[in-house]
Amino acid sequence: MNITLNGASRTVADGASITALVSEVTGRALSADGQATDGQRLGVAVAHNSEVVPRSKWHGTALADGDDVELVTAVQGG
Amino acid sequence: MIEANTVSESTTATSAAPGRHDSLVIDGIALESRLIMGTGGAPSLDGLGAALVASGTSLTTVAMRRYSPAESGSLFQLLVDHGIRVLPNTAGCFTARDAVLTAELAREALETDWVKLEVIADEHTLLPDAVELVDATEQLVNRGFKVFAYTNDDPVLALRLENLGATAVMPLGSPIGTGLGILNPHNIELIVSRANVPVVLDAGIGTASDAALAMELGCDAVLLATAVTRAQDPALMGEAFKHAVIAGRLAKEAGRIPRREHALASSAMEGRAEFL
Numbered sequence: 001m002n003i004t005l006n007g008a009s010r011t012v013a014d015g016a017s018i019t020a021l022v023s024e025v026t027g028r029a030l031s032a033d034g035q036a037t038d039g040q041r042l043g044v045a046v047a048h049n050s051e052v053v054p055r056s057k058w059h060g061t062a063l064a065d066g067d068d069v070e071l072v073t074a075v076q077g078g
Numbered sequence: 079m080i081e082a083n084t085v086s087e088s089t090t091a092t093s094a095a096p097g098r099h100d101s102l103v104i105d106g107i108a109l110e111s112r113l114i115m116g117t118g119g120a121p122s123l124d125g126l127g128a129a130l131v132a133s134g135t136s137l138t139t140v141a142m143r144r145y146s147p148a149e150s151g152s153l154f155q156l157l158v159d160h161g162i163r164v165l166p167n168t169a170g171c172f173t174a175r176d177a178v179l180t181a182e183l184a185r186e187a188l189e190t191d192w193v194k195l196e197v198i199a200d201e202h203t204l205l206p207d208a209v210e211l212v213d214a215t216e217q218l219v220n221r222g223f224k225v226f227a228y229t230n231d232d233p234v235l236a237l238r239l240e241n242l243g244a245t246a247v248m249p250l251g252s253p254i255g256t257g258l259g260i261l262n263p264h265n266i267e268l269i270v271s272r273a274n275v276p277v278v279l280d281a282g283i284g285t286a287s288d289a290a291l292a293m294e295l296g297c298d299a300v301l302l303a304t305a306v307t308r309a310q311d312p313a314l315m316g317e318a319f320k321h322a323v324i325a326g327r328l329a330k331e332a333g334r335i336p337r338r339e340h341a342l343a344s345s346a347m348e349g350r351a352e353f354l
Binding site: 006007025026027041042043044045047050052054070071073074075076077078 | 116117118119120123126139140141142143144145147153154155158164166167168169170179182183184185186187188189194196303
C-alpha cells in the first residue's frame with residue numbers, strides 16, 4: 001500500500017505500524033514503547049493524518065492506504 | 079500595582095545552584111548562563127558546536143522540520159553531548175494551529191514541555207502576529223506547555239501573555255536577523271518593570287554591546303542566533319556574548335550612576351599645589 005511520508009509517496013507493507021515505518025526510515029531498531037534499543041534518544045516525532053501520535057502508541061497504530069505521515073526532528077533554526 | 083520582577087528575583091535568590099548566586103531559574107530549572115542561543119544560520123554543525131561551547135550557553139533553541147536521513151538527528155545529539163538543554167521552537171509557523179501542532183511534535187520528539195512560541199505574520203518582516211500569538215499561548219498553556227513567548231516590544235501585549243500563563247516573555251529588540259540592536263529601549267524597560275516572569279530579549283542583537291544593554295535594561299536573559307552564527311568568527315563572537323551578558327547583568331546589579339547635564343569632578347579641589 002502507499003502512504004505519503006513528509007510530502008512524498010512511499011510504499012509500505014500492508015498494515016505496517018508506525019514503529020515499523022519509523023524504524024525503516026531512521027535505520028534505528030525500536031522497542032514496543034517507541035524508544036530506540038541502542039539506548040540513545042531517538043529525537044523524532046510523528047503526526048499521523050495531522051494528529052500527533054505519542055511514541056508509546058506507535059506500535060499499536062496501523063497505517064492504512066492513503067495515510068499522511070509527517071516525521072520530524074530537531075534542526076538548526078530559530 | 080505590580081512589583082517589578084518579584085518572581086524571578088526571589089526564585090533566583092532561593093534556588094540557584096550552590097556557588098552560583100546568579101543562575102536564572104525557570105520552571106524550577108537553574109540555568110547557569112543567561113545567554114540563550116539560537117542555531118539558525120550556522121554553515122556547519124561542527125562550527126555551531128564550537129560557538130555554542132564558547133558562548134557558555136545552558137539553553138539552546140532548535141527548529142522542528144521534516145526528518146531527512148541525510149542529515150539525521152545530529153543537532154539534537156550535539157546538544158545532548160554538550161549538556162545543553164534544548165528549547166524547541168515553532169519557527170516558520172504563521173498560525174496558532176500550526177504552532178500548537180509543531181509544539182506537540184517537539185514535546186514528543188525532544189521530551190520537553192518547554193517551547194519557544196514563534197508565530198510570525200509574514201516572511202518579509204518576520205514580526206510576531208499578536209492575534210495568533212495570544213491564541214497559541216492560551217492553547218499551549220492549557221495543554222501543559224511552558225511557553226516562552228516571542229513577542230513584539232509591546233508592554234501591553236507582554237503583560238497579556240504573562241496573564242495567559244506564559245513562562246517567559248521574549249520581546250524583540252528589532253526584527254529577526256537585522257542586527258539593529260534594541261530599537262526601543264524604553265519599551266523594554268517598561269516590559270521589565272511590570273513583568274513577574276523572566277523577560278528575555280530576543281531577536282535583533284547585532285553585537286556584544288547590544289546584549290550588555292539588554293541586561294542593563296533589566297532583562298533576565300538574552301536570546302540570539304545570527305549575531306554569532308553569521309559572525310566572521312562565530313566561536314570568538316560566542317565568547318564575546320558570554321562576557322557581555324555577564325557584564326550587563328553585573329552593571330544592572332551594581333546600579334549605574336545617574337546621567338547629569340554637567341561635569342562632576344572626581345578629584346577634590348582642595349590641597350592642590352600652587353605654582354607661582
